[in-house]
Amino acid sequence: MAAQRGEGDGVVTRPGVAGAEAPADVRERARAIPEAAVARLAVYLRVLSGMVEQGVTTISSEELAGAAGVNSAKLRKDLSYIGSYGTRGVGYDVEVLVGHIERILGLTRKHSVAVVGIGNLGHALANYGGFPSRGFPVGALFDVDPDLTGVPVGGIPVNHIDDITTVCAEREVSIGVIATPPQAAQAVCDRLVSAGVQCILNFAPVVLQVPDYVEVRKVDLAVEMQILSFHVARRADEAAGDVVNGIGVDGVVIRP
Amino acid sequence: MAAQRGEGDGVVTRPGVAGAEAPADVRERARAIPEAAVARLAVYLRVLSGMVEQGVTTISSEELAGAAGVNSAKLRKDLSYIGSYGTRGVGYDVEVLVGHIERILGLTRKHSVAVVGIGNLGHALANYGGFPSRGFPVGALFDVDPDLTGVPVGGIPVNHIDDITTVCAEREVSIGVIATPPQAAQAVCDRLVSAGVQCILNFAPVVLQVPDYVEVRKVDLAVEMQILSFHVARRADEAAGDVVNGIGVDGVVIRP
DNA sequence: TCAACTTTGTGCAAGCGTTCACAAGCGGTA
DNA sequence: TACCGCTTGTGAACGCTTGCACAAAGTTGA
Ligand SMILES: NC(=O)c1ccc[n+]([C@@H]2O[C@H](COP(=O)([O-])OP(=O)(O)OC[C@H]3O[C@@H](n4cnc5c(N)ncnc54)[C@H](O)[C@@H]3O)[C@@H](O)[C@H]2O)c1
Ligand SMILES: NC(=O)c1ccc[n+]([C@@H]2O[C@H](COP(=O)([O-])OP(=O)(O)OC[C@H]3O[C@@H](n4cnc5c(N)ncnc54)[C@H](O)[C@@H]3O)[C@@H](O)[C@H]2O)c1
Numbered sequence: 001m002a003a004q005r006g007e008g009d010g011v012v013t014r015p016g017v018a019g020a021e022a023p024a025d026v027r028e029r030a031r032a033i034p035e036a037a038v039a040r041l042a043v044y045l046r047v048l049s050g051m052v053e054q055g056v057t058t059i060s061s062e063e064l065a066g067a068a069g070v071n072s073a074k075l076r077k078d079l080s081y082i083g084s085y086g087t088r089g090v091g092y093d094v095e096v097l098v099g100h101i102e103r104i105l106g107l108t109r110k111h112s113v114a115v116v117g118i119g120n121l122g123h124a125l126a127n128y129g130g131f132p133s134r135g136f137p138v139g140a141l142f143d144v145d146p147d148l149t150g151v152p153v154g155g156i157p158v159n160h161i162d163d164i165t166t167v168c169a170e171r172e173v174s175i176g177v178i179a180t181p182p183q184a185a186q187a188v189c190d191r192l193v194s195a196g197v198q199c200i201l202n203f204a205p206v207v208l209q210v211p212d213y214v215e216v217r218k219v220d221l222a223v224e225m226q227i228l229s230f231h232v233a234r235r236a237d238e239a240a241g242d243v244v245n246g247i248g249v250d251g252v253v254i255r256p
Numbered sequence: 257m258a259a260q261r262g263e264g265d266g267v268v269t270r271p272g273v274a275g276a277e278a279p280a281d282v283r284e285r286a287r288a289i290p291e292a293a294v295a296r297l298a299v300y301l302r303v304l305s306g307m308v309e310q311g312v313t314t315i316s317s318e319e320l321a322g323a324a325g326v327n328s329a330k331l332r333k334d335l336s337y338i339g340s341y342g343t344r345g346v347g348y349d350v351e352v353l354v355g356h357i358e359r360i361l362g363l364t365r366k367h368s369v370a371v372v373g374i375g376n377l378g379h380a381l382a383n384y385g386g387f388p389s390r391g392f393p394v395g396a397l398f399d400v401d402p403d404l405t406g407v408p409v410g411g412i413p414v415n416h417i418d419d420i421t422t423v424c425a426e427r428e429v430s431i432g433v434i435a436t437p438p439q440a441a442q443a444v445c446d447r448l449v450s451a452g453v454q455c456i457l458n459f460a461p462v463v464l465q466v467p468d469y470v471e472v473r474k475v476d477l478a479v480e481m482q483i484l485s486f487h488v489a490r491r492a493d494e495a496a497g498d499v500v501n502g503i504g505v506d507g508v509v510i511r512p
Numbered sequence: 513t514c515a516a517c518t519t520t521g522t523g524c525a526a527g528c529g530t531t532c533a534c535a536a537g538c539g540g541t542a
Numbered sequence: 543t544a545c546c547g548c549t550t551g552t553g554a555a556c557g558c559t560t561g562c563a564c565a566a567a568g569t570t571g572a
Contacts, residue, residue, distance in 0.1 A: 033486075034558070034559070035483075035558095036558085036560095037559090038483055039479060039483055042476075042478075042479040042482040042483060043463070043476070043479060045482070046461055046476075046478070046479070047463070060518090060519065060520090061519075061520070061521095062519085068463055069463040069465075071560080071561065073560080073561055073562070073563090074559090074561075076519095076520065076521065076522085077521085077522080077559090077560085077561090079520095079521090080520090080521055080522070084520080084521065086520050086521080087519085087520080087568060087569085088518075088519050088520045088521080088566070088567045088568040088569085089517075089518045089519050089520080089567070089568040089569045089570085090518080090519070090520090090568070090569070091519070091520085092520090104486070104489075105482045105485055105486045105489065106485040106486055106488055106489025106490075106492075107482065107485060111481065111484075111485050111488070113481070120379070120380040120383050120384060121380045121384070123376070124376040124377045124379070124380040125477075128376060130477075130478055131477070131478060131481070134478040134481075134482070135478075135481075135482070135485070136485075175481060175484055175485075198488065198491075199485075199487065199488060200484075201477070201480055201481065201484065205302055205386065207299070207303070207323065207324055207325040209325075215487045215488075217480050217483060217484060219475060219480065220298075220299070220302075221381075221384075221386070221387070221457070221475070222298070222302070222386055222387060222390040222391075222392065223295060223298040223299060223302070224457055224473050224475065225367065225369070225387070225390075225391075225392050225431055225457065226298040226301070226361045226363065226390070226391070227291075227294055227298060227473060228367075228431055228455035228456075228457065228471055228473060229361055229363060229367050229391070229392075229431075229455075230289075230294050230360070230361045230362055231455065231471045232362055232367070232430060232454065232455060233360075233361065233362025234362075235454075236362075290528070290529065292528090292529065292530095293529085316548090316549065316550090317549075317550070317551095318549085327530080327531070329530080329531055329532070329533090330529090330530065330531075332549090332550065332551065332552085333529090333530080333531090333551085333552080335550095335551090336550090336551055336552070340550080340551065342549075342550050342551080343537090343538065343539085343549085343550080344536075344537045344538045344539090344548080344549050344550045344551080345537070345538045345539055345540090345547075345548045345549050345550080346538070346539070346548085346549070346550090347548095347550085348550090
């Protein structure tokens with residue numbers, strides 16, 4: 001399960017075969033893009049979309065890198081994974097770049113999203129306008145609570161969880177979002193998988209067990225905060241330590 | 257900004273000095289823990305807390321790794337960053353491990369959280385019981401909307417954003433959560449920073465500019481979905497490609 | 513047309529993080 | 543006590559990621 005990812009990523013591009021047909025080239029290239037670069041490409045896309053709205057037509061790696069908060073060399077390398085679409089001495093055509101990133105990220109088709117668990121968080125997600133506008137229309141909502149079934153949230157009526165298989169099939173759901181209490185998460189996950197959903201975004205603080213072919217990403221806000229907490233603690237320790245060791249005692253506060 | 261991190265992390269443990277005082281040892285060790293390991297430690301902590309509740313007293317690296325969804329060697333290495341608290345031939349004492357991870361993550365003190373932007377998402381966050389129970393009491397809520405000021409959400413009355421400096425100081429806020437529309441995010445961030453907040457969790461889809469000493473973590477759900485989308489697309493391409501290339505045509509579907 | 517200037521795309525080396533594999537250490541047993 | 547089996551802790555190798563630095567390739571202006 002963990003092996004699966006390393007396996008897939010490491011093999012890279014079947015070197016010799018290359019050459020002729022463009023589609024194969026694109027395909028092979030897509031396979032070789034490091035996960036970390038994919039995440040950044042999505043960020044570049046967001047920044048570039050903003051640029052388009054501001055009427056910017058051309059942008060240099062330096063400018064885009066600044067706006068995206070990364071090093072320009074890294075940005076160029078990331079873009080090089082998807083092809084050579086820049087013009088030396090000029091920069092990148094914003095719309096062209098948007099098109100290519102969208103293609104690589106598979107955004108040429110819309111991905112219908114199902115939210116399961118229409119509580120506090122589920123309501124916020126269902127009402128959020130940011131998903132449809134970025135290629136992810138919310139296509140279905142599910143909850144176990146019979147009082148909720150039929151009630152429209154964000155314009156979509158809630159279905160009962162028991163209908164998950166048929167509804168997901170009908171509406172061609174490709175991404176499932178789990179926003180149920182942790183106790184229910186694994187069961188919901190299993191039902192999503194049986195319904196044919198292969199991509200899951202999980203907000204419940206539990207580690208989901210899924211078959212190899214299912215991709216799970218988790219968002220655990222408490223973990224995020226704990227990482228922040230670690231940095232605070234480390235910084236406090238550092239400061240304390242430096243004072244104790246007599247380093248930096250001269251009134252120069254380290255990271256004020 | 258980037259240089260700063262490498263500097264701090266690389267130096268590692270001033271080897272000779274070791275021995276005597278435990279606190280220095282702990283401090284030096286904390287400095288050397290890789291970011292990726294910190295994120296996983298937070299996950300181990302969550303799993304271990306569950307174990308405590310189930311009455312489990314001892315756990316092997318293999319079991320814990322399974323429950324946390326990682327490789328057992330990685331888990332042991334992660335734990336080794338914080339010290340040697342296992343017993344060979346037996347495993348780890350769950351409570352002891354919980355204590356040490358909490359200490360390393362700085363969870364021995366509570367971190368008061370301020371949520372800014374009490375809209376859809378802000379309401380969900382304010383009502384969420386998962387933060388206080390994991391060491392992050394919500395201490396303040398802010399919004400620009402005058403109709404909201406004074407209204408209690410999740411038991412805490414909303415303050416006006418203009419009072420952010422005084423209120424944050426009073427309540428010793430150490431983590432700021434930004435849940436405003438993207439246009440307002442940078443301004444809110446600046447105000448949080450002026451108010452002395454050094455850790456920020458950002459839900460708005462914008463890249464925040466902050467001074468070096470401020471730690472920002474972002475949660476962009478559309479980016480998460482786009483990463484999932486990439487994998488779907490890649491998988492589709494792979495399947496198509498393999499058929500085209502005549503590889504795997506023998507009816508064996510790759511990742512069905 | 514040519515030279516000066518700008519910016520991309522990438523080879524390469526260094527740094528991190530992951531994984532393997534096994535010696536060291538502990539508890540239990542005879 | 544001496545041995546056995548189990549599990550930790552970690553050195554070392556590997557592979558991914560980052561950042562540097564520069565040739566290649568384009569534009570601009572004379
Ligand atoms: N609210 C937040 O801000 C927040 C933040 C981070 C993580 N989370 C996590 O997100 C999840 C949801 O949080 P919440 O605050 O919205 O909880 P909630 O209790 O408000 O909502 C949970 C919803 O899930 C439904 N549900 C329960 N079992 C179900 C099942 N088997 N199938 C379908 N629906 C089911 C419930 O009826 C309820 O409507 C939790 O796991 C929580 O830990 C929430
Ligand atoms: N709702 C979601 O599920 C969701 C998901 C992902 C990301 N986000 C992001 O989170 C943010 C909030 O989303 P939302 O759906 O809650 O939006 P919302 O419009 O419901 O709420 C935004 C709130 O911020 C307040 N606000 C505006 N300007 C402010 C300022 N300068 N200072 C303080 N408060 C201010 C508004 O009064 C409002 O109450 C957005 O950036 C959105 O992109 C939301």
